[in-house]
Amino acid sequence: MQTIPIDDPADPRVAAYLNIRERDLTGREGRFIAEGKVVLNVLFSARRFVPESVLVLENRLAGLAETLSSAPDDLPVYVASAEVIDAIAGFHMHRGILAIGQRRHAESIESILQALPSRALVMVLVGIANHDNVGSMFRNAAAFGCDAVLLDETSCDPLYRKSIRVSVGAALKVPFALGGTGLEIATALEATGFTQLALSPAGEKDITEITRPDRLALYFGAEGPGLPHTILDRIDTARIRMAPGFDSLNVSAASAITLHHFMG
Amino acid sequence: MQTIPIDDPADPRVAAYLNIRERDLTGREGRFIAEGKVVLNVLFSARRFVPESVLVLENRLAGLAETLSSAPDDLPVYVASAEVIDAIAGFHMHRGILAIGQRRHAESIESILQALPSRALVMVLVGIANHDNVGSMFRNAAAFGCDAVLLDETSCDPLYRKSIRVSVGAALKVPFALGGTGLEIATALEATGFTQLALSPAGEKDITEITRPDRLALYFGAEGPGLPHTILDRIDTARIRMAPGFDSLNVSAASAITLHHFMG
Known part of the structure; x- marks a missing residue:
């Protein structure tokens, strides 16, 4: 797990999280936004999906340690303050636990x-x-x-x-x-x-x-x-x-x- | 049924409808906001509640005629343009059919x-x-x-x-x-x-x-x-x-x- 501090809402590494309330990632090669600890636990144990990155509020990181222990070692975990995370998401992120995932392949x-x-x-x-x-x-x-x-x-x-x-x-x-x-x-x-x-x-x-x-x-x-x-x-x-x-x-x-x- | 045109969002007769997205009327003597034709039909046939007024988008009035025919004769039906109704409600009222109702008495x-x-x-x-x-x-x-x-x-x-x-x-x-x-x-x-x-x-x-x-x-x-x-x-x-x-x-x-x- 790589913890990467994000100080600038315009940082290109968190571009996928921008204004998530107004748009969705679906249709873009099977990428999606997962929110909350329970959903992240499912994502990390899913066979048909891979996590791409995590974005978490700095004061939520400790509580997420066990969940993140089941994530791939090279998964980037972006950490930001409430101010920065709200600016990225485009609204007040009360819970502040997000991930981008991707489907391995679309099923027929x-x-x-x-x-x-x-x-x-x-x-x-x-x-x-x-x-x-x-x-x-x-x-x-x-x-x-x-x-x-x-x-x-x-x-x-x-x-x-x-x-x-x-x-x-x-x-x-x-x-x-x-x-x-x-x-x-x-x-x-x-x-x-x-x-x-x-x-x-x-x-x-x-x-x-x-x-x-x-x-x-x-x-x-x-x-x-x-x-x-x-x-x-x-x-x-x-x-x-x-x-x-x-x-x-x-x-x-x-x-x-x-x-x-x-x-x- | 009395149809009353409303041209001013600040008209005191529609004060109960102001900024309805942000607040609720509950706790205020059992008053509440009902939305949509189906709910209005239930309200007009309910025994334990009385309708106080209706606020409807002008182009919705014709489609509401049958519903309103079962309302009390003296019920005020306020009619407004999309612009005025949006200004009253505080957001875009896509459907534009609202009523205020009141409980006859709280039940134990x-x-x-x-x-x-x-x-x-x-x-x-x-x-x-x-x-x-x-x-x-x-x-x-x-x-x-x-x-x-x-x-x-x-x-x-x-x-x-x-x-x-x-x-x-x-x-x-x-x-x-x-x-x-x-x-x-x-x-x-x-x-x-x-x-x-x-x-x-x-x-x-x-x-x-x-x-x-x-x-x-x-x-x-x-x-x-x-x-x-x-x-x-x-x-x-x-x-x-x-x-x-x-x-x-x-x-x-x-x-x-x-x-x-x-x-x-």
Whole structure:
């Protein structure tokens, strides 16, 4: 570990951290911003990602010693005062623990599916563009042992700063592929022996009436529009029982209930 | 309905809407800010709250006609341009549909419990101060037919702007009382025949092993600290099954799974 003091917010070595509230690094060769000790612990133990650097508030360094002990020896750890770190980030960094990470390589649906065991639970997100929802759905995926997440091309990248933070690092833990249409994902899952279920308020069966098959893929669509008809017409549908008169459920809550029911 | 044009952001009639991003009205005689058409629909049909006024962007008025038709006849509806409304609110009001509401009277634990039927499901929040979590837990409470929510004195007011918004209006729908300690709430629930369950990662029984009693109260604590030992030592505990290695579940996700399991 190399501790490098930073005194100038314009220092090119910390350029990746500039104004992080206003922008994200996603799309730039799979680089992303990780925040907080818990997420850094996940990053340093992740196989599919490499840390590039750390930026930490000087009075947070001691508390981060154990976390940093599991980081690569040559990882640059930039240390700055509150004043400098706020000027770099562009807002008041209350916690002051940041890292830049990079994906080793983007994964495809095929590479994800090839690596799955014979009994596997997969979550499919179609049109989920809200960073909070994607983050909390990854957190649920990790909590309930989901083997992989597939996101269609209209969903947002799980490596957005806010998604990683809300996922408490699960976006760096659960394997995922982003891309293709919902129908292309359904074709690939069908070809690899997955039973597929689309969650919908008007689903045919209640989830509690369905027995878990070995390979199961669960589809979730955005709140409001829901899953597209091309998906609902093609695969079986399932519903979550709700009280009459307020049939409004957050998609992340729906995923928690469904993944918990079908886990293991 | 009285439509009143507002041309001056400093007009005293819209003073309650000033700088709403920076402050909340809670604590001021049970007044609160409701945002968006869906929440306004809930407000106008709520028994325990009265609308005080509406502030709407001029180009949103037509789309709000049906919603406003269920509002009291004498409700002032202030209408302003985007420029004026942004100046009032203190930030860019993309949607531009706001209302001020007021609670008819604050409810106590006793008044809430007296009104409950012989079969009832109650959610108890202890130390949940995050406005997002409180909002999404109310949304779950409404979705799964929870009869009431009791919040201890260290939890946040469900009438915070963000909580109401995240709840999609459920904070105005599900009866609640805020106040007292967790132990005081437990004493009141015990006296009215409730079986009580504290949700905890180290809970004695898995929730799926427990049969729903007629009167059930479910306790949730803040992420991190969890429920205080005074509660865990006093009432039965229950856990939600999770995958090994990532035992981190958002408290709102926990409430969705548990309320769904015990509903009806």
